[in-house]
Amino acid sequence: MAEPILRLFNLTKRFGALQATDSVSLDLWPGEIHALIGPNGAGKSTLVKLIVGELRQNSGSIEFEGRCIDALGSAERASRGLARSFQVSSIFPEFTVFENVFLAVQGAERKTYRFFRRALSNSEFSGRASAQIDRVRLSARSGTVASELSHGERRRLEVAMALAMRPKALLLDEPMAGVGAEGTRELTKLLSEIREESPILLIEHDMDAVFALADRISVLVSGRVVSTGGVAEIRRSDEVRRAYLGFGDE
Amino acid sequence: MSAPERGFNFGLASLLLAVPLIAAYMGEPYYLTLATRIAILSIAAVGLNFALGLGGLVSFGHAAYFGLGGYAAGILANHALKGQAILDWPFELGGTTFMPTIWLVAVFAAGLAAFLIGLLSLRTTGVYFIMITLAFAQMLYYFAVSWPAYGGEDGLPVYVRNSFPGLNTLDPVQFFLISYAVLLIALALFSLLRNSNFGVALRASRQNPGRVASLGIEVFRLRLAAFVLSGAITGLAGALYADLNRFVSPQMLSWHMSGEIMVFIILGGAGRLFGPVAGAVLYIILEQSLGEVSDYWQIFLGLLLLCVVLYARGGLIGAVLDRRLG
Numbered sequence: 001m002a003e004p005i006l007r008l009f010n011l012t013k014r015f016g017a018l019q020a021t022d023s024v025s026l027d028l029w030p031g032e033i034h035a036l037i038g039p040n041g042a043g044k045s046t047l048v049k050l051i052v053g054e055l056r057q058n059s060g061s062i063e064f065e066g067r068c069i070d071a072l073g074s075a076e077r078a079s080r081g082l083a084r085s086f087q088v089s090s091i092f093p094e095f096t097v098f099e100n101v102f103l104a105v106q107g108a109e110r111k112t113y114r115f116f117r118r119a120l121s122n123s124e125f126s127g128r129a130s131a132q133i134d135r136v137r138l139s140a141r142s143g144t145v146a147s148e149l150s151h152g153e154r155r156r157l158e159v160a161m162a163l164a165m166r167p168k169a170l171l172l173d174e175p176m177a178g179v180g181a182e183g184t185r186e187l188t189k190l191l192s193e194i195r196e197e198s199p200i201l202l203i204e205h206d207m208d209a210v211f212a213l214a215d216r217i218s219v220l221v222s223g224r225v226v227s228t229g230g231v232a233e234i235r236r237s238d239e240v241r242r243a244y245l246g247f248g249d250e
Numbered sequence: 251m252s253a254p255e256r257g258f259n260f261g262l263a264s265l266l267l268a269v270p271l272i273a274a275y276m277g278e279p280y281y282l283t284l285a286t287r288i289a290i291l292s293i294a295a296v297g298l299n300f301a302l303g304l305g306g307l308v309s310f311g312h313a314a315y316f317g318l319g320g321y322a323a324g325i326l327a328n329h330a331l332k333g334q335a336i337l338d339w340p341f342e343l344g345g346t347t348f349m350p351t352i353w354l355v356a357v358f359a360a361g362l363a364a365f366l367i368g369l370l371s372l373r374t375t376g377v378y379f380i381m382i383t384l385a386f387a388q389m390l391y392y393f394a395v396s397w398p399a400y401g402g403e404d405g406l407p408v409y410v411r412n413s414f415p416g417l418n419t420l421d422p423v424q425f426f427l428i429s430y431a432v433l434l435i436a437l438a439l440f441s442l443l444r445n446s447n448f449g450v451a452l453r454a455s456r457q458n459p460g461r462v463a464s465l466g467i468e469v470f471r472l473r474l475a476a477f478v479l480s481g482a483i484t485g486l487a488g489a490l491y492a493d494l495n496r497f498v499s500p501q502m503l504s505w506h507m508s509g510e511i512m513v514f515i516i517l518g519g520a521g522r523l524f525g526p527v528a529g530a531v532l533y534i535i536l537e538q539s540l541g542e543v544s545d546y547w548q549i550f551l552g553l554l555l556l557c558v559v560l561y562a563r564g565g566l567i568g569a570v571l572d573r574r575l576g
Contacts, residue, residue, distance in 0.1 A: 052464065079466030092457045103454050106447055107465030114447040
């Protein structure tokens with residue numbers, strides 16, 4: 001395809017004197033996983049919040065599917081197909097796993113203003129929810145209240161919720177954080193399958209996972225993209241080593 | 251809803267119907283009036299339960315909608331009885347004593363007020379939301395006090411109870427049955443909505459509003475819709491309350507009323523279908539039994555409320571059922 005799904009032009013965000021995002025230009029193409037790496041405090045989370053519309057940039061612009069989405073709120077961006085997972089698991093603790101994922105389907109399909117029919121009796125939505133729960137291998141926990149899930153299960157629930165929206169682009173904010181070696185392996189395999197359905201902007205600290213998954217990597221340091229390129233290129237880059245990988249003198 | 255809760259609800263609904271009717275049959279009509287009051291106050295609290303129980307919106311100004319419903323009934327009946335038009339221009343609009351019309355007007359007026367108040371107050375959350383809803387209700391209260399056309403501070407008497415086709419509303423049994431039926435309809439509506447797509451999203455927004463937005467659902471719109479619905483139902487209760495007392499006064503709009511409606515829900519169990527009913531029943535029983543012992547019966551109510559908030563977050567229903575379940 002000739003056009004990127006998501007495109008950032010010179011995105012800038014200041015908090016007082018702090019330049020959290022400094023003229024960031026990035027794009028995400030169909031079928032790819034574009035990893036965003038950088039040390040703590042580099043502005044990765046701010047960038048995610050700008051893209052999903054939780055924060056507004058001071059200048060620059062965001063295009064989604066070729067259209068400027070600067071004026072849209074976060075709910076509208078999400079229902080156009082920009083799905084995300086949260087760095088700190090964000091779920092509905094009193095709902096079951098199934099209800100959590102069901103709501104994601106409902107939100108994406110814009111079917112919230114139905115007042116009288118029993119929601120969970122909608123077989124199409126239920127089927128879609130179950131399929132995604134199955135995919136992250138939480139089927140056995142489908143009827144469990146989300147507050148009782150383990151940390152790793154919550155991370156998987158987050159991914160299922162994002163997938164259930166049938167997104168056109170997926171923003172995953174450290175999906176591997178704290179899931180352990182086995183969990184990381186599983187998620188790596190899952191994300192690798194997903195990329196054909198929906199391109200992923202992956203923010204991740206686990207370098208093995210990033211190098212295994214990413215088609216391209218951008219390195220963010222002090223709010224600026226210092227380098228973008230293929231995996232091999234980034235591994236070689238001195239600047240990246242110095243700034244982030246921390247073994248520049250080898 | 252669990253099977254024990256369903257049983258509890260059924261039992262409570264049956265008692266609320268049977269006890270006053272048996273008492274009236276045995277020559278104690280006072281209990282009928284009491285039960286009618288319980289039913290009507292329960293409707294008001296079911297209304298608030300949409301916003302508070304499902305949406306987590308702690309409105310401390312629901313007296314506004316209760317009072318507006320009451321004044322809608324009072325004003326329409328007042329004009330009809332005096333034979334005066336409410337409006338002469340741009341079209342002539344007379345009063346009415348026809349209950350279904352009055353209900354429609356009450357629901358519409360309260361819903362419109364909730365829309366306008368919600369439009370402003372739902373931009374805030376937490377303590378600010380509580381204070382803003384309180385402030386709007388107090389504005390209406392002082393307006394009613396200072397506006398002489400409809401009785402001002404003295405209130406507005408409604409000399410004849412409004413009419414319902416095929417029924418004699420002056421008969422306390424029949425008026426009780428009307429109120430009881432409206433309560434059942436309100437409860438049925440609550441139950442339907444709670445499990446609808448709208449209800450699922452609304453309950454989710456109480457738990458984690460930011461996440462709801464990230465799933466593509468506009469939280470403000472969701473809350474506004476719930477708030478309008480909530481106000482409209484409380485307004486309907488207000489219209490019935492005016493008919494019960496044959497009198498409307500600014501007291502219906504005061505913050506005491508808002509507090510009372512909220513206490514019903516907290517006592518009974520927020521978000522639960524029969525929470526408002528259980529709370530209203532308990533409140534009126536306490537008022538009647540302790541009220542005889544002491545003028546300061548609300549001290550005991552306060553203690554009870556404290557215990558519920560500290561030890562039984564699920565309210566009375568939660569306390570009863572959780573014990574049974576072990």
